[in-house]
Amino acid sequence: MDKNMKILVVDDFSTMRRIIKNLLRDLEFTNTVEADDGKTALPILQAGGIDFLVTDWNMPGMTGIDLLKAVRSDPELVDLPVLMVTAEAKREQIIMAAQAGVNGYVIKPFTAATLKEKIDKVFERIDG
Amino acid sequence: MTNDIRLDLARNLVKALEQGDESKADGLLDEIAGLRESQLFQEVGRLTRQLHDTMSGFSVDSKITAMTERDIPDAKERLQYVITMTEQAANQTLNAVEGLLPVSQELNEQAELLSSKWERFLDREMPFAEFKDMSAEITQHFYQSKGSLKQVQQGLNEILMAQGFQDITGQIIKRVIELVHDLETSMVELIKISGSKRVASKEVNEPDLPGPVVPGVDDKDGGVAANQDDVDDLLSSMGF
Numbered sequence: 001m002d003k004n005m006k007i008l009v010v011d012d013f014s015t016m017r018r019i020i021k022n023l024l025r026d027l028e029f030t031n032t033v034e035a036d037d038g039k040t041a042l043p044i045l046q047a048g049g050i051d052f053l054v055t056d057w058n059m060p061g062m063t064g065i066d067l068l069k070a071v072r073s074d075p076e077l078v079d080l081p082v083l084m085v086t087a088e089a090k091r092e093q094i095i096m097a098a099q100a101g102v103n104g105y106v107i108k109p110f111t112a113a114t115l116k117e118k119i120d121k122v123f124e125r126i127d128g
Numbered sequence: 129m130t131n132d133i134r135l136d137l138a139r140n141l142v143k144a145l146e147q148g149d150e151s152k153a154d155g156l157l158d159e160i161a162g163l164r165e166s167q168l169f170q171e172v173g174r175l176t177r178q179l180h181d182t183m184s185g186f187s188v189d190s191k192i193t194a195m196t197e198r199d200i201p202d203a204k205e206r207l208q209y210v211i212t213m214t215e216q217a218a219n220q221t222l223n224a225v226e227g228l229l230p231v232s233q234e235l236n237e238q239a240e241l242l243s244s245k246w247e248r249f250l251d252r253e254m255p256f257a258e259f260k261d262m263s264a265e266i267t268q269h270f271y272q273s274k275g276s277l278k279q280v281q282q283g284l285n286e287i288l289m290a291q292g293f294q295d296i297t298g299q300i301i302k303r304v305i306e307l308v309h310d311l312e313t314s315m316v317e318l319i320k321i322s323g324s325k326r327v328a329s330k331e332v333n334e335p336d337l338p339g340p341v342v343p344g345v346d347d348k349d350g351g352v353a354a355n356q357d358d359v360d361d362l363l364s365s366m367g368f
Contacts, residue, residue: 013295022288058299058337087296087340089353091362098366105359108340109292112285114356 001123005051007032010041010067011085012059016108020054020085023112027119038062042070045077052122057086057093065100072101081122085110134163172319192314195307202345203304209342210297217293224283224290231276238269296340303339 007024009032011017017034024032033050035041037059044050053071057064064084071077083104084097097105103125104118137160144153179196245262248254254262341352353359 011295013298015291016295019288019292023285026285058339063337087299088337089341089359090338091351091353093337094353094359094362095366098363098368105363107353107356107359108296109289110356112289 001120001127002051003028004031005029006049007052007054008035008041008044008050009033010035010037010053010055010059010064012036012056016056016085020115023115024054026112027116038064038067038070041067045071045080046074048076050080052119053080053082054085055082057084057088057097065097068097068100068102081126083118083122085115134160137163175318176315191310192318195311195314199307200311203307205345206300206304206342209345210300213293213297217290220290221287224286228280228283231279235273235276238272242266242269299339300342 007029009017009020009024011020014036017036021032021034024030033044035044038055039061041053041055042062045053053067055064055067062070064086068082068084071080071082081103082101083106084102085106085108087108088094089107094105103122106114106118137156141153141156141160144156179192242262242265245254245258245265249259249262338346341347341354346352347354353362
């Protein structure tokens with residue numbers, strides 16, 4: 001796993017973006033960018049250079065699940081690893097995210113250890 | 129009392145109309161309308177008081193019925209959960225700070241003591257025996273700093289994670305604000321109905337995204353992942 005990879009963090013709550021960015025920095029991922037919903041995230045992704053997407057689900061404008069679907073239907077982005085970090089915990093939603101091609105799913109509130117474990121798992125599967 | 133007044137007014141109105149006295153009839157109509165307006169406020173108050181008791185049998189607005197039966201108790205529990213979450217976050221933060229303050233205080237005291245000794249050494253005012261002691265103290269200080277700073281980092285991380293409450297409680301409060309707004313709209317509709325204008329009641333819709341799971345509210349019917357382990361189990365059952 002490349003610690004210099006560029007990570008896009010998408011959440012409509014700025015406090016949560018700061019928490020995730022700080023946790024990532026603690027895990028030595030310092031190359032992060034932010035967006036506050038799918039609508040602002042998509043152009044950043046399409047511009048290229050993002051190696052990993054961490055996104056919330058419930059956001060105004062464009063939700064995380066729609067962003068995930070957009071990513072998976074874009075030939076340039078189809079293989080981008082996506083980790084969903086969300087408060088949505090209904091079974092049908094987790095299944096929906098899995099079917100839409102999410103690589104990992106973390107429910108809020110989460111711990112630093114959980115985030116690390118899921119990121120490791122996502123890249124274990126990709127690198128291995 | 130008001131019935132008698134209105135009856136009198138009505139009789140006079142009929143009389144005036146029969147006599148073809150337009151201006152008198154208009155005046156009487158205004159008086160009746162004025163009487164009705166002042167009654168409206170009392171009526172709204174009375175309606176609101178009776179609302180709670182009569183709601184179950186009240187078929188005028190199914191939306192308000194649903195709100196009083198389900199959404200308002202539901203909102204109370206959600207707000208209670210907000211209190212719990214903010215309290216937890218505050219305690220988590222305070223615990224971390226209380227744990228860290230003595231650590232940083234101790235490091236600070238040590239650093240001050242050692243720096244004054246160090247200055248004496250630089251000024252060549254320190255006998256060799258004392259220098260040997262100081263070296264040992266500095267070694268000890270470095271050793272202890274490592275452990276303490278690790279503790280500080282851990283505490284700072286705890287404080288960082290505690291701030292996650294803002295996202296969750298924000299989502300919950302947003303939802304309750306929507307409920308209050310809906311209730312307000314429905315009350316306005318009810319007032320319109322009491323003015324004999326019927327407004328079609330709307331269906332109560334489940335939100336598209338249920339949002340944060342509030343224990344005791346959202347997990348009653350199952351179908352909800354209570355924690356990360358449930359999510360992991362579900363995903364691994366799907367071959368993840």
